[in-house]
Amino acid sequence: MFDTDILACSFPKCGTTWLWRIVNCLVHMTEDGTITATHNTEMQVYPEWLPLEPEAEPHPLFGHESFRDFLARKGRRIFASHSPPWMLPHAVKSSGCKVIYIMRNPKDAAVSYANMGGLPPDGWDGSFERFIDPQCPHPGGSYFTYFKEMEEWLTKEIPREKSHVMYFEDVKRDQQSEVTRLAHFLDIQVSERKMKKIMEHTSFESMKGTKAGFLLRKGDVGEWKDWFSDSQNNRMDEAITERLRGSE
Template sequence: MDTPESLNEMKSFLADLPKISWRGHTDLHQWKGFWVMPEVVKAVMAIEDQFNPLPTDIILSSFPKTGTTWLKALTVAILSHSSRRQNEVDDDPLLTHNPHELVPFLEMELFGNNPSRDIDKIPSPRVFNTHLPYSLLPDSIKKSGCRIIYIARNPMDTFVSNWHFVNSRFGAAISIEEAFDEFCGGAIPSGPFFDHVLEYWVERWREVRFFITYEELKEVPKKQVKRLAEFLGFSLSLNEIEEIVLRCSYDRLSKLDVNKNGGKVYWSGFEFGSFFRRGVVGDWQNHLSAEMMERVDQIAHQKWEGSDLPRETMEEQWMTLGGNVSRHEVSTTTRGRSKDYHAAMEARLLRVELGFQDGEARFEELGTHLDGFEDRLDELRGEMQGTLNEVMYTEQQKMSSLEARVMEMLTLL
């Protein structure tokens, strides 16, 4: 429980931090280079003091509206799939629970103003999510050996999704131009976006860090789910991967009754359906001007220069498949062809994977035949050796008889 002394210390600490009023809804404080709500500052300090991370813990990190719901669903599906395999029980938790019910929010739900769960009662492996920048994660988490998975998304799609979500959630709608200025200036919850992504990118080389993008998951979901499962310590068959991709698809999750019946995340009040708007790549094309796109590109270049952060993290559709055409020259027809191309490539990759499966089966069949051939070859060797032994014995008998006759003739002489 907070004591008057601790509350006064917190107020004093916050008072020393730069502050702005955000959307008339809350204050944002700039702490260690990032803009966060005051309750987040308090929660981070509580995490540092009270959270004992385990090496088996899994932390799902993200900037808001970059694929958090999808990443939660995929992680839950992979872990529960392994459990079903071991217990032979076909239980899909996503059928009856929204992903945000299954993976608690570390700084808001577990260590916020009104913690709603007892963290010590969560079974291992414990899965948590956070929107904290890497630099605000307590050292206890970074040094615990727990796995940290970060999902990034194209900044323009991130902005558009965030704009829709905030306007619908808080009812304090502002123009897209005003919101865009906020986003580019970084003065938004967990912002600046570009710094948030970069911090996790430079940590990706560590053994227990995993970096993935929303665009990669959309383009080649089976390949990325396989990577994610292997990082979590599971080896899945193609059929198992396809099942997980299907169970966690936007089309399926958005149509489940649990996500359509008006249910809410109890600690935030967000309706489950609010996390499923479109689930597409490239929606920024319907909202942003060429000048806005150019501004994002300049900021990304400035922030990410020298980091080797790939442009794919930004958006593959910024360039044509040829490579060097300006984004502004990418026509609707070209984008359509690009989507068709990727769909065709996905189908080809699937055929290749199935071909490998078929090839493996044929190799197994050939191996069986070879085993039979080797057995028959051993039989033939035995038969030939027997025949050779008989021939040698017969010849030895003839030689012995011939030697006896020669000796007899020599005696007569």
């Protein structure tokens, strides 16, 4: 990895698409709102999803882009990943690349996860049980395990000046302030005019009309209250207390 690379990390359904779009605008948007990059700029690319070489038939999301094409991109490359730290390239630590980690209330993440692609056959209750299971069978693994591993990695292995932590709820509450903080971390100057364009480009309404739209649902804060039973809420609170004990 290069010193100019940017790695956006998160557990699934915690704001990856939103974060990636904000970073992409900061890096590639001009003052008038034009995106200058020639590659895909509508949705994040997870390098581990790409074929090593271009395939004959285009992917519905990534077109003909391959892993080698992605690595050959010019300028600041933006990686997105749900992978736990132990699966990330060692060069993340040894290079000067910047790491951004966005977190979200696990209750809202659980609801968003359950509704991704429509509720499963066993409904919300079944999805909740899988989410809270210490051996969570979801492809993304356990929220709690991911959280603890990321916290330890960022605290012990990644220099503080290389990492930036964001909260989904803070971005919802005051997006412009959070974008300003992020721009400062990435050493990017943002004018008032460009900031206005970024805010327009990264609204949920705007993102819904892109290739990444299918990854977005509501982006609400506190929707879990419409889904959790009292028992489920108590069990989640207990899981947070026990399994995230000692976390900040």
